[in-house]
Amino acid sequence: MKKNMDSIKVNLSEALELPIDITLDLPRICLIGNIELSISNHKGIIEYDNQVIRINSKSGIIKVTGNELEIKNILSEEILIIGNIEQVEILG
Amino acid sequence: MLAIKIWNNFKGYVIIRIEGLQLERLLNLALSQDIYLWDVRRLNNYQVEICVSPKGLAYLIELIDKVGCKYEILQKKGLPYFIERVKHRKMFLTGFILFFLIVFLLSSFIWKIEINGLEQTPQEKVVEYLGDNGIMSGTPKIRISEDEVELLLMNEYNYFSFIEVQKKGVKLIIDIKEETISPEKVDRSYPANIIAAKKGLVEKVVARNGDALVEAGEIVREGQVLISGAMLTNESEIYLVHAEGEILARTRYESEVIEPIVKKIERETGNIFKQKGLKINNRGVRFIKDIPFTDYKEYIREEKLFDFDIIDIPINIITYEYREIEIEEIKQNIDTLKNSNQLKAIEEINLQIKEGAEIVARDIKHEINGNNLITNVVIETIEEIGKKVIIDN
Incomplete structure (x- = not known):
């Protein structure tokens, strides 16, 4: 049932040219080089230290690994991570 | 980014260190309460440093207590905290206010009177006269009105043809233009030169005091020093005297009148x-x-x-x-026109010639140029051209 609903949403947003991240409530992950990562529409922090940051989202857990990671900003909608980013994984 | 930083500094912010085990949970709770956090630095497993606005701090402390962490405020930055700190430093504040007060107070007085353009009047006398009337350095600006100073000077020195008084900062600037006065009226207690008031050919030089710098037969231009008040002693030292004497020179006045012959x-x-x-x-x-x-x-x-x-x-x-x-x-009679032109020209010259000038030559030329009759009158006189100018004014 949920899968059906999602496929309808995908088709609809394609037909109406709506941004898919909004219709499906998905996170938008934007990586600038390897120094800055912004995630909008997240669902909270799971783990935070200098090497690993794990952030919950609709598509699963986003795991960021690297060195000297730091959260520059956190808002309820958006999170901004800076540092030396080595890996971004989505664990569904 | 810079704009945000300036805004944060303006609103003030707090750097806080939180110690505890459930730090992620605390961050998530802060998120759900819409507390804006920035520069979140993880120091180690159980410590984190966070920047937060003063308004958010109150909510955050509530949450910290709820989660069971400890906190320590490291620094308070920004304008509101700066003001708070300054409030306790009373002497600093008084000094600050006093500084502006003193600057304001000192700049509301006239500290210097500058007089430009004086030639025949000793500057000291004018300054003294102004001082007698309550205008001296140290007078509040408010008490001096430019128009009043102008009137004051006009009344005292009737040969000032132009006076402009300006208040500029702490200076009172007075610009003066003098009319030539007869040499006898210039104050003798001040050293002076005699200069040429107009261009001419020197006929006779009588220097009663001072060094005559020109001889008969020389052509002098306007403003040239004729009798110098600066004299040399035998040991070649300069001493200043009030130059006196007469310089008679042949000077020339010219006037031209143009009048149409056929008048409309x-x-x-x-x-x-x-x-x-x-x-x-x-x-x-x-x-x-x-x-x-x-x-x-x-x-x-x-x-x-x-x-x-x-x-x-x-x-x-x-x-x-x-x-x-x-x-x-209407066609005018040329002879009558010549006469009237000549009279007009001579009248014009008479206005310029000083009293006591001796007219030695008069030359009148008429010329017809198209419809116009041009009359040119030249009058040569022998007259005193000396003008006393006070040295070091």
Whole structure:
């Protein structure tokens, strides 16, 4: 049932040219080089230290690994991570 | 980014260190409460440093207590905290206010009187006179009015032809232009030079005091020093005296008068042609018709279409009035014209010649150039051209 609903949403947003991240409530992950990562529409922090940051989202857990990671900003909608980013994984 | 930083500094922010085990949970709770956090730095497993606004801090502390962490405020930064700190430093604040007060106070006085353009009047005398009337350095600016100072000087020194007084910062600047006064009237207690008031050929030099720098037969230009008040002693040291003497020089005055031989006289015939126009907001509309006269004078009159006192409606009616004129040509007798021209020219020169000048030559030339009669009058005089100028003024 949920899968059906999602496929309808995908088709609809394609037909109406709506941004898919909004219709499906998905996170938008934007990586600038390897120094800055912004995630909008997240669902909270799971783990935070200098090497690993794990952030919950609709598509699963986003795991960021690297060195000297730091959260520059956190808002309820958006999170901004800076540092030396080595890996971004989505664990569904 | 910079704008945000400035904004944060303006609103003030707090750097806080939180110790505990459930730090992620705390961050998530802060997120759900919409507390804006930035520069979140993880120090180690159980410590984190966070920047937060003063408003958010209160909510955050509540959450910290709820989660069971400890906190320590490391630094308070920004304008509100700075003001808070300054409030406790009373002497600093008084000094700050006192500084501005003193600057304001000191700049509301005149500290220097600058007088420019004095030649024949000793500057000290003018300063002394102003001082007697309450205008000296140290007088509050408010008590000095430019117009009053001008009037004061005008009354005392009637030979000042131009006075301008300005207050600039802490200076009172007085610009003066003097008329030439007779050398006897210049104060003798001050050293002075005698300079040439006008161009001329020197005929005779009598130096009663001071060094004569010119000889008879020399041509001097305006402003040249004729008798110097700076004299050399035998040990070649300079000492200053009040130069006195007479310099007679041959000077020249010239005047030219141009008058048309055939004169045109305009006379109105009484024919009038009128036209109306409309003007809205300084833009004119005009109903053009041909003017039925060849020679005419134009008179323009503007009237308001609506004349209310309260509102100004910018619609004007313009009346153009053309009056026909007749031009009559009158040929004047040349001899009479020559005479009248000559009289006019001489009259003009007489206004310039000083009293006591001796007229030695007069040359009158008439010339007809097309319709014009040009009369050129040259008068040569022998007169005193010396003008005393006080040294070091």
